[in-house]
Amino acid sequence: MDTKKNPWLMLSLVFLSFSLNNHLSHGADTISAISANQSLSGDQTLVSAGGSFVLGFFKPGNSSNYYIGMWYSLSKVSTQTIVWVANRDKPVSDKSSSVLRISDDNLVLFNESQIPVWSTNLTSNTSSSPVEAVLRDDGNLVVRDGSNSSKYLWQSFDYPTDTWLPGGKIAFKKITNENQRVFSWKNEEDPAPGLFNLQPEADTIIYIILWNRSIQYWTSGPWDGKIFSLIPELNSNYICNFSYVNNTNESYFTYSVYDPSIISRFVMDVSGQIKQLTWLNNTNMWNMFWSQPKTQCEVYDFCGAFGSCNPNSLPFCSCLKGFVPKSQNEWNLLDYSGGCMRITTLQCKNTNVTNRLEDRFLPMPSMALPVQPQSVGVGNAAECESTCLNNCSCTAYAYESNNCSFWVGDLLNLKQLSGDDHNGRTLNLKLAASEFSSKKNNKGILVGAVAGSVAAVLLGLFVVVILRRRNRAVGTGKTVEGPLVAFGYRDLQNATKNFSDKLGGGGFGSVFKGTLSDSTFIAVKKLESISQGEKQFRTEVSTIGTIQHVNLVRLRGFCSEGARKLLVYDYMPNGSLESHLFHEKFLDWKTRYQIAIGTARGLTYLHEKCRECIIHCDIKPENILLDAYLCPKVADFGLAKLVGREFSRVLTTMRGTRGYLAPEWISGVAITAKADVYSYGMMLFEFVSGRRNSEPSADGKTGFFPTRAASLLAEGGDVLSLLDPRLEGNADAEEITRVCKVACWCVQDDETNRPTMGQVVQILEGVLDVNPAPIPRSLQVFADNQEHIVFFTESSSSQSSQARSNASATSSQSKSGVSSTSSKS
Ligand SMILES: *[C@@H]1O[C@H](CO)[C@@H](O)[C@H](O)[C@H]1NC(C)=O
Ligand SMILES: *[C@@H]1O[C@H](CO)[C@@H](O)[C@H](O)[C@H]1NC(C)=O
Ligand SMILES: *[C@@H]1O[C@H](CO)[C@@H](O)[C@H](O)[C@H]1NC(C)=O
Ligand SMILES: *[C@@H]1O[C@H](CO)[C@@H](O)[C@H](O)[C@H]1NC(C)=O
Ligand SMILES: *[C@@H]1O[C@H](CO)[C@@H](O)[C@H](O)[C@H]1NC(C)=O
Ligand SMILES: *[C@@H]1O[C@H](CO)[C@@H](O)[C@H](O)[C@H]1NC(C)=O
Ligand SMILES: *[C@@H]1O[C@H](CO)[C@@H](O)[C@H](O)[C@H]1NC(C)=O
Ligand SMILES: *[C@@H]1O[C@H](CO)[C@@H](O)[C@H](O)[C@H]1NC(C)=O
Numbered sequence: 001m002d003t004k005k006n007p008w009l010m011l012s013l014v015f016l017s018f019s020l021n022n023h024l025s026h027g028a029d030t031i032s033a034i035s036a037n038q039s040l041s042g043d044q045t046l047v048s049a050g051g052s053f054v055l056g057f058f059k060p061g062n063s064s065n066y067y068i069g070m071w072y073s074l075s076k077v078s079t080q081t082i083v084w085v086a087n088r089d090k091p092v093s094d095k096s097s098s099v100l101r102i103s104d105d106n107l108v109l110f111n112e113s114q115i116p117v118w119s120t121n122l123t124s125n126t127s128s129s130p131v132e133a134v135l136r137d138d139g140n141l142v143v144r145d146g147s148n149s150s151k152y153l154w155q156s157f158d159y160p161t162d163t164w165l166p167g168g169k170i171a172f173k174k175i176t177n178e179n180q181r182v183f184s185w186k187n188e189e190d191p192a193p194g195l196f197n198l199q200p201e202a203d204t205i206i207y208i209i210l211w212n213r214s215i216q217y218w219t220s221g222p223w224d225g226k227i228f229s230l231i232p233e234l235n236s237n238y239i240c241n242f243s244y245v246n247n248t249n250e251s252y253f254t255y256s257v258y259d260p261s262i263i264s265r266f267v268m269d270v271s272g273q274i275k276q277l278t279w280l281n282n283t284n285m286w287n288m289f290w291s292q293p294k295t296q297c298e299v300y301d302f303c304g305a306f307g308s309c310n311p312n313s314l315p316f317c318s319c320l321k322g323f324v325p326k327s328q329n330e331w332n333l334l335d336y337s338g339g340c341m342r343i344t345t346l347q348c349k350n351t352n353v354t355n356r357l358e359d360r361f362l363p364m365p366s367m368a369l370p371v372q373p374q375s376v377g378v379g380n381a382a383e384c385e386s387t388c389l390n391n392c393s394c395t396a397y398a399y400e401s402n403n404c405s406f407w408v409g410d411l412l413n414l415k416q417l418s419g420d421d422h423n424g425r426t427l428n429l430k431l432a433a434s435e436f437s438s439k440k441n442n443k444g445i446l447v448g449a450v451a452g453s454v455a456a457v458l459l460g461l462f463v464v465v466i467l468r469r470r471n472r473a474v475g476t477g478k479t480v481e482g483p484l485v486a487f488g489y490r491d492l493q494n495a496t497k498n499f500s501d502k503l504g505g506g507g508f509g510s511v512f513k514g515t516l517s518d519s520t521f522i523a524v525k526k527l528e529s530i531s532q533g534e535k536q537f538r539t540e541v542s543t544i545g546t547i548q549h550v551n552l553v554r555l556r557g558f559c560s561e562g563a564r565k566l567l568v569y570d571y572m573p574n575g576s577l578e579s580h581l582f583h584e585k586f587l588d589w590k591t592r593y594q595i596a597i598g599t600a601r602g603l604t605y606l607h608e609k610c611r612e613c614i615i616h617c618d619i620k621p622e623n624i625l626l627d628a629y630l631c632p633k634v635a636d637f638g639l640a641k642l643v644g645r646e647f648s649r650v651l652t653t654m655r656g657t658r659g660y661l662a663p664e665w666i667s668g669v670a671i672t673a674k675a676d677v678y679s680y681g682m683m684l685f686e687f688v689s690g691r692r693n694s695e696p697s698a699d700g701k702t703g704f705f706p707t708r709a710a711s712l713l714a715e716g717g718d719v720l721s722l723l724d725p726r727l728e729g730n731a732d733a734e735e736i737t738r739v740c741k742v743a744c745w746c747v748q749d750d751e752t753n754r755p756t757m758g759q760v761v762q763i764l765e766g767v768l769d770v771n772p773a774p775i776p777r778s779l780q781v782f783a784d785n786q787e788h789i790v791f792f793t794e795s796s797s798s799q800s801s802q803a804r805s806n807a808s809a810t811s812s813q814s815k816s817g818v819s820s821t822s823s824k825s
């Protein structure tokens, strides 16, 4: 894998699974039980009766260590995905001389020197006959009584590592008063327990995630019999059926998968997030279905001591100025837990040196302050500073409205916030004076300097340009920095083989596939009709560059040489939704549903979570791209401003767009985010029908599809009759109903009746319920007029860009309600 070169791809891969090299040689023998006369060694594997799971020695990534692990049969899940590890912190180095066998009625792993390194540790001789170990088809390794196969003496479900399989449990053991804990791997090459663990909160109906067994940074909230209060979205988890068990020995949650053909698991990921992943047969990839906490920087101290987490940059972690990663190797494996160390030791009060250079303080604005501050009552900022200066172990201070806080030792859980975040504070970091004399880098964190070799490889020959943007919304003059690569035109010409591989054309210009020198793929958009000057262009581009969300296509960089204006994006291997929805390839219903939710989340982010509300203005299947895991990414956002006044002309010439345009585009009223809601609604109908609304139906059913769907819904008819015939009825009727209801609300004539994209997400997640919508008048009209959508004319669209600009002044700063950390002693 050369994923190291592409941090984004690499991150997603790590999030999705540990894709491990398959070291199994073909023809290795498989056994069905480990018994008195049958042991397991070398390439031998223990296979479950139904062939679903396999147990044997494996080697994670480039590690030289071997472990006994369990994975899905490669015929079911083609990338080796480890779900359980026996000797997770006691590796062996030679698999052929190590052996897993029964010894003294226990299952024991002996290393090369035949020394036991792992054992099931059963003490009492409860068995009346020799025991044996078998792998059940649900992924439970059991040691059972040789004469009574239903008597389990030990089971791996009682000792989960990082994965919670269907049928498994994470229990509170009442007899020993112990919580079972599911620990993340340390990193992708080391299954030893990492810093993050999921566990029940004693004998309650709450799950929590802890950092280093002590600091709680996430909770599920209590179970109300149906849902966990803080993760209502699991209610709409149509894959899993959760149930709570409370008996005399233990209490726990378990779950089953409704459809046994679906492979799904929960994993306490190395990212510190709990994730639900589902295997996609058609793409042979794990699809991340759900994760909590939602954003990486909510994970407590993810970047380690003196590291800083920045949600708007990749990689998320960087060391503070004057610091470098303690272990570059671990950082390369996305394991930041080791944190950063100082480059130049502090002078402190070394009075022996004459003319000594005193340590100084670097102000770092817009930070979420580290945990465990100490405070002291002083009169002013200068006193606060000298308090810290005079204390050799003080590493930083913050002074605000007569409050002086300082920190001793490691700075933990630092976050870089955006410039307009009201929670941002200025942290003054103590550094050796020599750190200040080097060049002019004395403002904030040196972006990219120590961002790890991952970024270094990615950037290759190209220069990092740190774009600064005045924050117009707040007007305080604070600057926001974000790394975008400024490409030279020649570089892009080379990367795209002189623009030979065209991926598509759009209103804003054609898109070409390219390859960077490190062989990562990119998509290069050659912008047409740019009416802006250089400075304004760079300003707008840097704004777009700061907008990052899992459901938005990421801008990597740009090129601006005279009239040559190009944008460089991540390449999306699965192309656009259009090709998957309307052409020979088609997506199953569940995938469509996930794409609908993901797209809605991306739009919610644009509308509500960005610094400025961004109206996309051109939502249609062509602009929804799919990554390798069929995760939807909204493309082409923020471009309307780049093309400025030309936008309306561009809109009219865009093919396939008209079917998605909201009526207010012609009525001349100001365009708001609700115009996107309308387009999204129109597109939702196409998710159901699998064809364009504007095209007549192939199965002979007459009428405009949205009108047919709205009427059928109002009459309470059979929604399955609306479904894309290619799906042969394989869809959840409740979900189709939900999608159609949302779509009908989205395409209401009066924009105030349309939901916000945030509400759309909640409805699709099943958190919010809605009544059936009235049939919009425009749809009623369209019922007898197939020419309905050809009403968009050039003359009527001239206000569009103006209206759009007005709308974009609205800003919202709503933040997610769950706070990221809370201390627990
Ligand atoms: C192991 O022993 C049992 C009976 O003791 C026998 O039935 C079985 O065939 C043996 N297996 C092997 C692989 O020798
Ligand atoms: C493993 O090592 C090879 C060769 O050194 C390298 O190309 C590859 O990226 C490494 N893989 C991982 C997952 O680190
Ligand atoms: C447990 O009991 C069985 C049968 O009595 C015997 O074969 C076995 O050796 C005993 N194991 C231990 C560890 O004493
Ligand atoms: C086997 O394990 C023991 C105990 O952990 C250790 O001392 C010994 O070095 C190991 N042998 C080898 C060859 O690694
Ligand atoms: C077995 O006991 C040893 C020593 O007490 C312990 O280190 C090890 O973790 C135990 N193994 C299991 C699977 O509980
Ligand atoms: C086998 O074990 C199960 C569970 O412990 C028990 O219910 C059952 O009675 C046992 N059967 C025999 C024949 O001992
Ligand atoms: C589990 O059951 C016990 C009694 O058997 C009860 O005391 C306890 O409150 C129950 N736990 C929960 C979380 O309901
Ligand atoms: C985790 O806690 C232990 C003590 O419980 C401490 O020794 C260790 O340094 C902590 N790890 C980190 C990364 O802070």
Ligand SMILES: *[C@@H]1O[C@H](CO)[C@@H](O)[C@H](O)[C@H]1NC(C)=O
Binding pocket: 241, 242, 243, 256, 258
């Ligand atoms: C969900 O699981 C519970 C407990 O195992 C079971 O009783 C119930 O029938 C399941 N529901 C469905 C719809 O499968």
Ligand SMILES: *[C@@H]1O[C@H](CO)[C@@H](O)[C@H](O)[C@H]1NC(C)=O
Binding pocket: 247, 248, 249
């Ligand atoms: C609780 O544990 C005891 C002793 O291990 C066992 O006999 C009993 O069956 C267990 N009860 C339940 C409900 O699992």
Ligand SMILES: *[C@@H]1O[C@H](CO)[C@@H](O)[C@H](O)[C@H]1NC(C)=O
Binding pocket: 075, 076, 261, 262, 281
């Ligand atoms: C995925 O493929 C496996 C093996 O080919 C099959 O058993 C399973 O039913 C498929 N699952 C789905 C959801 O199509």
Ligand SMILES: *[C@@H]1O[C@H](CO)[C@@H](O)[C@H](O)[C@H]1NC(C)=O
Binding pocket: 350, 351, 352
């Ligand atoms: C200062 O210098 C003296 C003599 O050179 C030495 O003994 C002492 O340890 C030094 N003190 C410090 C704090 O370095």
